Amino acid sequence: MNPRRALLLSLLLPGAGELYSGHKGRATGFFISEGAIWANFTAWEIAGHLRKNNYIEQAMLNAGIGTESESDDYWRLVGTYLRSSGSGPDSYEDALRRDARNEFPGDPAAQDAWVAQRLPTGNRAWNWTSASLQEHYIETRQNSTRAFNRAKFSFALAILNRLVSAIDTQVLHRRDLRAEQSAIEPDEPRLLTMVTADGGGRILLRHRF
Template identity: 30%
Template sequence: MKRAGLFMLVLFPAILLGRGNPWRAGLSSLILPGSGEHYLGLKTRTYGFLSAEVSLWLTYAGFTYHARRLDEDYRIYAYSKCGADPDRADGDYWQAIELNMNRDAYLEKLWREARSYYPDNPDSQEAYVRQHAVAGDWNWPSKAEWFYFQDMRKASRITRQRAEVTLGFIIVNHVASAVDAFISSRLLGDSGASSFDFDIRINPSGRSTVALYRKF
């Protein structure tokens, strides 16, 4: 049943758009990579683009899920070690905990900034601190635990960055398939054969490669 549904998803744009129009082929693949190649009869390339689309979305979902789990882990860790509020969702709060060992050090940093901005104006200094200080208290018992928390936050950021990169490759896959379908339709109309090919790969470390090339 799932295979039949996937087949109809690929076939439906082809039924609507007809065959032989480069712009329609490109638009079809821009919406769903591989669909333009499908109604042009390019089965291998259809499988390649569609497989890349599915793999990329699964990779994106995996990175996103893992990043959320890492967020939960570092919040629970901070709650158990330094008394942070695990329910806080604002980024400024967690950044302050990451960059400062305790709230006193954090406030002292803000006061230094305030004095540098308003050296002769105590009222402005106080207003600056009130405006920029985040609510909440924390105190890391040791630098080792504080540094470990920083590593956890870094791991979360890296995972989210990989998710963003994967999302970029999803866009690339759509555009590349659209270009490939457009060019292939033109070439098929001229000579009945196409010599362009496309390849996209992602390995477990997050490194990715994309290639659109022509065979001679």
């Protein structure tokens, strides 16, 4: 058994190194854990996409959005401001104009141009019909984000599973070597002394075959 090959096999697929080394029981345990990790990844990925589709549908129905293929930053803004245009603390345009005044103080034309480049218009504009509907949207979006994060955590578990399997192959290799050496090494003869009843003694040579 080549220990380096066993290590590489385990890094590719946890349990493959153990199977190559002849330890089928250990290999089965790693195969099961690897399958569970990717099943967990698939489940959370599906949940994340279903919830994402749900919050996009909510935004289209209750905020008047007519687009689906937008960045995560865009959907975050939809949950931050009640409407995209207009004035007031709940307006994204109002926040943009404050930033524009800081960027171009005393230059209204530059401010308007800066805002126009960033303000969503047309089917990208939004206006929530109520704050409670926006809150429901935010909650659904947070649930989607959590699901995607849990799916990403599966990658860390998959890496850990590979490292543990790789280490396990090396431990098993050393254990198998010790077992082989003890099996082929002959027992050394032993000298035993015995005291007889008359005070004398005898020396015995003991050898186990």
